[in-house]
Amino acid sequence: MRRKITLKDIARELDVSISTVSKALKNSEEIGRDTKEKVQAFAKLYNYKPNNIAVSLKNKHTKNIGVVIPDIVHHFFTTVFRGIEKYANSRGYNVIICVSDESFDKEVINMEMLANGSIDGFIMALSGETQLKNDYAHLKEVTNQGIPLVLFDRVTDEVNCDKVVLNDEEIAYEVVMKLINSGRKRIALFTTENFFNVSKNREDGYRKALMDSGIVVDEELILRLPFNENIDAIDPFFDKHTIDAVLAVNEIFAVHAMGVAQKKGMKIPDDISFIGFTNGMLSKYASPQLSSVAQHGDKMGEIAAKMLIERIEAEYKEDEEEEVVYRTEIIKGTLIERASTIN
C-alpha cells in the first residue's frame, strides 16, 4: 500500500529543499534546468499530486460548491443539479450535496457544517418547512460571513443574494390562455399550499389569465394538495366538479389526474385537457403523453453555478464594500405540447 507522496518526500529523496521542489513543479523561472527536470521526472514517476486540503488551507478557498436541495429523488432538482455539476466541473469545482428533506432543521445543520470552511459558496432551493416558517436567519448568517449564495426556484425576497427562477406567473398565464383559446371554460388548478413561492406565482398567472378572459375564478376549482405526495384528494374532486381542463403544478398531480379522469370515462383531450409543470419522464411516458412546461433545469443549474463562481472569484480581488448589486435571472419556461391537449 503505497501512500501518497508529498513535497517533503520528494525533497528528501532528491536531496533538495521543499521550496525548490515546489517551484520546480510549477516550472518556476528561478529553478535551474537540471533540477527542474530531475524533480519533474521524479514527481511524474511517483505520480505526485498536490494535496487539496493543504492547498485549500493555504489559499483560503476549497474549489468546492455546496448544493442544498429539498429532495434528490426528484426530476427537476436532479436536472438542475446536473447543470450545476457540469458547469462547476468545467471550472474545476467539485460539488458537495446535502438534502434538506424539506426540513428546516436539516437545512440549517447542513449549511452550518458546510459553512465552516468546506465550501466557497452555496447554491440552494429552500425547503418547504423553511418557506412555511419564513425564517431565513441561517441564510443571512451565511451571507453575512461573506459566503456567496445563489438561490434557485424556491427563493425568497427576504434574502439579498443572486437568484435564478422560472417565469412562473407568465408561463402559467400563457398556458392557461392557450387552454381558454382552445375552448376550455372550466379550468381547474391542482397546486400545493401557497407558502411555496412557485405555487403562488403559478396560481397568480392562472387567476390573471381567467380574469383577462372574462372568466370568474371559481375558488372551488383550485385544489390544494399537501406537498408529501398524498394525492388521494384528486379522485373525489372529479366526482364533485365538472371541468374541461386541468393545470397542475407538477407532473405527478397531472398524470395521476389523467388516470382518474380516464377511469371516470372522460376522453383526453376531447373532453378534457391536461397540462403539467416539469417536463420529465412521466410526461413523456404517460398515456396519453402529457403536455407540460419545461423548466429547463439544466440551464437554471448552469446559470446558478456561473453566477456563484463569478461571485466567488470576484471576491478575491474585491475592493471591499463597493456596494454589491445582486441579480435575479429569469428563465423562460416552454410548453411542450403533447397528446393531452388539443393542438
Added chain:
Amino acid sequence: MRRKITLKDIARELDVSISTVSKALKNSEEIGRDTKEKVQAFAKLYNYKPNNIAVSLKNKHTKNIGVVIPDIVHHFFTTVFRGIEKYANSRGYNVIICVSDESFDKEVINMEMLANGSIDGFIMALSGETQLKNDYAHLKEVTNQGIPLVLFDRVTDEVNCDKVVLNDEEIAYEVVMKLINSGRKRIALFTTENFFNVSKNREDGYRKALMDSGIVVDEELILRLPFNENIDAIDPFFDKHTIDAVLAVNEIFAVHAMGVAQKKGMKIPDDISFIGFTNGMLSKYASPQLSSVAQHGDKMGEIAAKMLIERIEAEYKEDEEEEVVYRTEIIKGTLIERASTIN
C-alpha cells in the same frame, strides 16, 4: 461582513495562548474554571466553529465521502444516493458527488481530483464505458493508495473491494418463472449490451428459467438496445415477433414497450404481460401500472455507506497488513405486482 473567527482571534482578544483556547473549548481538565468559562462564553458569543479544512489537514481525514455515478437524472441512482447521504450524514460525513456521464475519462478525472485528499473513501457505480473497456486501473490505483472503495450495482470482479449488488440473476429467474407459471410461453427480454454486469446477470436468470422449464431460448426474442435511451428498435420488434410477455431491464424499455403493444391492439395483461426492473415513478404512473422489480436503492445506499465508513474508521486503528477480507452484500429484489401482469 463579519469574517469567521479563529482560535488565534480568541486568544488575542482574551490575552491567552492559542493552546489554552483550544483546550478550554474541548473542556480539558488542564484548564482553570475561570479561563474555561471566559473562553467558552467568548466563543459562543462570536459563534466560533473550528475550520473543517484545518482539522482535516491535521487529522488526515476529511469526513467527506466521494460518490461517483454514471447519471444523476436517474431514479435508481438517486435512490441509492439518498440512502448514502442519509446514513453518511447521520455519521457526520458529507457527500461529494461526481457524475461520470457514462464516460471512462470523466470517471478517471473525477476520481483523481477527489483522491488528492478531498475524501476519505469512494462509493461508486461503474460507467458504461468503463465496463465496456474493462479497464479498472484507476480503481486499483485508488485502493492501492489505501483509499477505501465500495462498488454498488455496476461492479466488477477485477477489483478487490467491498461491493453491494442486487441478486439480479436470481430475481430475474424468479420473475420469469412467475411469467411461465401464469401460462406465458414466448417471453421476450429487452436488455442492453452485455458488458453491463447487471444486464448479463439478468439475462442469465432469464435463460435459466426458460431452460429449467423446458423452453428453448429463442435468441430472436432477446432485444439488445443501446444504453443511450434510443428505444426505436422496440416498435419494429413487435411487428416481427409474436410474444406474450416481456421482461425489461429497466422501466423505460418496459413502459415504452407497453405503449407500443397497446398501439398494436394488444390487451395488457390479457394478451401480454410486462415486467420491468427499477420500481420508480414510471412503473407507478404508467397505464396500466407496471409490475416491476424493486431494487431497494435506499437500502443499497445505506449499506454501501455503512461498509465504507466502517472501513474508513477501521483504518485509524489498523495494525497494518492484517489481510483484509472484502465483503459483497447481496440485496434481494422484490417483485411489485401491478396491473401489467396476471396476478
Added chain:
DNA sequence: TTGTAGGCGTTATCAG
C-alpha cells in the same frame, strides 16, 4: 494551570 513548539502539506517572500 498555562504556554511553547512542532507539525499536517503547501505556497510565497526573502535571504543567500
Added chain:
DNA sequence: CTGATAACGCCTACAA
C-alpha cells in the same frame, strides 16, 4: 539558482 522561514488554522506533547 537555491533554501530557510513563516504562514494558513488547528491540535497536542511537553515544558514551565
